[in-house]
Amino acid sequence: MLLRSVDIRQFRNIAQAHLDCSSQLTLVVGKNAQGKTNALDAIHIALQGKSFRNSPELEWFSFVDPDVIAITASLDNGQGRLSSIEHRVMANPHKRIHRGPKIPVVVFSPQDLALSKGSPSDRRRFLDQTISLMNARYDRALKQFQHAVLQRNRALKEPRLSHIVDSFNPALVSYGTYVWQTRQEFVLTLLSQANVSYRRISNGESLGGHLQYGGCQSPIASEAEYLTVLEQRRTDERLRMMTLVGPHRDDLALDIGGRSVSLYASQGQHRLVSLSLKLATFHLLQEEFGEPPVILLDDVLSELDSDRRGELLRMISQKDQQTIVTDTEARNYEYLSPMIYHVDNGSFTKWGQDHA
């Protein structure tokens, strides 16, 4: 699969842009806050139907007339057969349409390099987004689970409704157990792959970890077990007015050579751990789909020292790899003869294949 081009209309500060992405590397160069990341996010929306920044949709609109966001991507199946993806968002009345396939994509952004240092919810989101790329059913079960948590929490907060809390237990427990099982399975694969990457970029240290089940001492293997733990926390839940047991409180616990990352890791180690998790994601997607996922690099090279830069550059130089990069300068990428766009205040100008 080849991404040929992306057209963006009325998305954030981009009034209109056409990006030819058919080279191995497309480089978007510009000063900060000119629209580089917006372009990457638009590409992500085209490929996956959602923003990688997890930004509320309201922020997407900055053009009032017409209040329609349109992002289209043109694809080539590799043998010259063309197809397209269309994503449209209407503000009033609100409507959102995604037409076309979902294309695997991995993002490397500065926030991603803070994954290991960040909050448990960052790591849950990372797990969920990655699993969703490979398993559409997971996404739907997760949404049902989260909906059950919201309903249940609301009932726990309102004394008038506290007698109906338990009515949401079957849904909570059945969707929750499925989410746990799927995460658990994925975490095992992810960590064995991340350990390979980590050893390579960290001079041989080993990365380990496990899924820490939310509100539980040990992993939960069945719906019955979940229900038992839930009932043990019954009084607690009523006191704290929230659902205390479930995947919505999970964490991905990591360790280097047996020492907890969240307690002992240095700044540099956090970065390497985060990078390894993303590299592992890339490899897992490549294995799953039989071809490398599209890579979006959002201004991350400046965050890494030259060795780890080399690691990323090697990855994007692979045969059949398609990458879109944003940076404030072009010089790191010249040897890959990228297609270069210069962005200034939301408008994009093509620099030509060999101009740098």
Next chain:
Amino acid sequence: MLYPTPIQDLVNELAKLPGVGPKTAQRLAFFLLNMPKGEAELLSSAIVAARNRIRYCSVCFNFTDQDPCAICRHPSRDAKIIMVVEQPKDVVAMEKTREFKGRYHVLHGAISPMEGIGPEDLKVKELLGRIERESPVEIVLATSSNLEGEATALYLGRLLKPMGLTVTRIARGLPMGGDLDYTDEVTLSKALEGRQEI
């Protein structure tokens, strides 16, 4: 820009309808204004007539223009079996199958804490009163298969079982034409549990 008051009033009222935003409300208002006068009057009198003549049936709480409603008055409908549904439209859907010969009870909603709706906001008290008066032998819970419908069925089941009658839940199948691949894991496994010999 502001329209003359009568137009603005019309737009404002239309915009209160579900799924109608300000833009659609404007479009509808201009459509109505361009209609032949007689047609617009037919529409407005139909709204007034429906609103004035339709009320809840005092037995089953379905919409009706006569109290009790046609189903509750019908001599051959089995009063020993009551099907509990969320909305009047569910009665219509069930009636179309011509399979159900009992009577109905319309809750007018489902339990949903996020919308502040508990059993007290539904016609649950009325259902209990009815069971006491009519002593049916079976209650069929036919609330929808989403989270709120399931929670409502579960709540009612726990409430009604101690009253010594049979409480059943309609089977949850896969939606017709529902793609297996598109069905979530839990619905799928429930559909498997509820499988029947053919």
